[in-house]
Amino acid sequence: DADVTQTPRNRITKTGKRIMLECSQTKGHDRMYWYRQDPGLGLRLIYYSFDVKDINKGEISDGYSVSRQAQAKFSLSLESAIPNQTALYFCATTGTSGRDTGELFFGEGSRLTVL
């Protein structure tokens, strides 16, 4: 089983719908991240969380919200999806305090299409 699991893996939705992408990890890491990948733009940071009570905006947080339900769970929501949010979304983790090399461990990605 994957250490970082994202659900759903693929989703097609319509403009205006609310969508939640879920991420869970079994690595015991405190630090979790959401990125989106677009062709030619690389990965851009949406939100990150260093522990359950800590949420930070990344480069492109507008139109998104997150929830850190537990150490192992970090969800990304699109309150009202729009077509330019069509992208591949990645969840990632690093480490814990005193034990973090900065290496990101990625999930397999969630491909979202907004029609």
Place this chain on the structure above:
Amino acid sequence: AQSVTQPDIHITVSEGASLELRCNYSYGATPYLFWYVQSPGQGLQLLLKYFSGDTLVQGIKGFEAEFKRSQSSFNLRKPSVHWSDAAEYFCAVGSLLTGGFKTIFGAGTRLFVKA
């Protein structure tokens, strides 16, 4: 603010030829530098990282990278490319904040390998 530039959107090399992928970064303090690879349809995997010390770092799959502070560069190299190296390569710069790492990616360079 951190930023990463990968000047080459795509590169084509012949199998067995050498490879160099360019990466320039902007960051005010000591950077934490990474190279990740994304094979077709796959997630991202760390190739190598630089934090401090020897400026030439070795990674997996025969890759190496050299940190040059004067040029703000962290170029990735491989002496002899294999067909299986065809993938997209991302350079990233991490900043160590109170609580954890914040990592920003470049736009990526897609490598094509011809027989």
